[in-house]
Amino acid sequence: MNRDWPEIKKLLSEAGLGFGFVFTEGPSHAIKLVNEAILNGERNFIAVGGDGTFNEVANGIFSQNKINHDEFTLAAIPVGTGNDWGRMFGIPADYKQAIDIILKGDTFVQDVGKVLYHDNDTSKTRYFVNVAGMGFDALVAGKTNKQKKSGKKAGALSYFINMLTSLFEYKPKQIQLEVDGESRTLNTFSLTVGVCRFNGGGMMQSPNAIPDDGLLDVTVIKKIGMGTLAIQLKNLYNGTFIKHPKVFTKRGGRIKINPLKSNFSLEADGESLGHGPFEFSILPRVLRVVIGEKNF
Numbered sequence: 001m002n003r004d005w006p007e008i009k010k011l012l013s014e015a016g017l018g019f020g021f022v023f024t025e026g027p028s029h030a031i032k033l034v035n036e037a038i039l040n041g042e043r044n045f046i047a048v049g050g051d052g053t054f055n056e057v058a059n060g061i062f063s064q065n066k067i068n069h070d071e072f073t074l075a076a077i078p079v080g081t082g083n084d085w086g087r088m089f090g091i092p093a094d095y096k097q098a099i100d101i102i103l104k105g106d107t108f109v110q111d112v113g114k115v116l117y118h119d120n121d122t123s124k125t126r127y128f129v130n131v132a133g134m135g136f137d138a139l140v141a142g143k144t145n146k147q148k149k150s151g152k153k154a155g156a157l158s159y160f161i162n163m164l165t166s167l168f169e170y171k172p173k174q175i176q177l178e179v180d181g182e183s184r185t186l187n188t189f190s191l192t193v194g195v196c197r198f199n200g201g202g203m204m205q206s207p208n209a210i211p212d213d214g215l216l217d218v219t220v221i222k223k224i225g226m227g228t229l230a231i232q233l234k235n236l237y238n239g240t241f242i243k244h245p246k247v248f249t250k251r252g253g254r255i256k257i258n259p260l261k262s263n264f265s266l267e268a269d270g271e272s273l274g275h276g277p278f279e280f281s282i283l284p285r286v287l288r289v290v291i292g293e294k295n296f
Helices: 005-014 029-039 051-062 084-088 095-104 136-149 156-166 226-237
Strands: 044-049 073-078 107-119 122-128 131-135 173-179 182-194 216-222 247-252 254-259 265-268 271-290
Touching: 005 095, 029 044, 029 051, 044 051, 051 073, 051 084, 051 107, 051 122, 051 271, 073 084, 073 095, 107 265, 122 271, 131 136, 131 271, 136 156, 136 182, 136 265, 136 271, 173 216, 173 247
Parallel strands: 044 073, 073 271
Antiparallel strands: 107 122, 107 271, 131 182, 131 265, 173 182, 173 254, 182 216, 216 247, 254 271, 265 271
16 A cells, blocks of 8 residues: 555645545554544545455444534545455546546445444444455455455455465354344355445455345355355356355345354454354445446
8 A cells, every 4th residue: 555655646636636644554543543534524535445444434434423424425546455345336446547536526325234243252333335244255354364464465366365275274154144033044154244246356245236225135155065166166256156056145134143053253345353143234325435337
């Protein structure tokens, strides 16, 4: 990010945008920075970074209740591992093109997901704007985040490599899934809850998600053979994997997930969080975002 900032700063200045900026210093720092900026009167934010940065800026907005959420507008200049939220809304990786979209100023009011999870014995809340993943997804995200923290480059290729190596490590978990009161027990390899469609650097694990329908899209990949999973890997990128009999999908507004035998880890918008049990809910049409071409 520090390497890219001089170019981005120059492009923003050339575009005639008035802006202040601050660098984050660690996990969750952007949440605090946004809280402080809101108290100082700021209402428009640009997240320069990856999906995790965008998530933290959104959490900075929704973790406070002094200012109504409809007063804020959030834009993105993607500099990250997956940039999956940007895929949904046509935000390119090219910095100048992303800034041109901000200048144009087209906006969309999207839903925001909310998850209650656990960090050891503490119950915590996190908002998410794209996709939350559990099980296998959380393991892969955790590996990628460790690489980033150690200073190693963690792009889409490293995410894909982490995904392949994790196939040999991860064991399916028994969970109880409840969607709007309807409960079932599943032997689960991977589970995603999506506001939007893309995660993992372009995989489409919630291919039918609509970001302003007031519903969360649940996708469960049940216990599946290694060979079958390898064959289906390409279908994760076009969404057709959901036709497989080992895949369960459901939509709802309130979702509860209870691990039955062992911990079930969570990531939200690529940020590694805690473990279950989880409670998901949806905040309909609460976040105004600057968009390019809608991919839904």
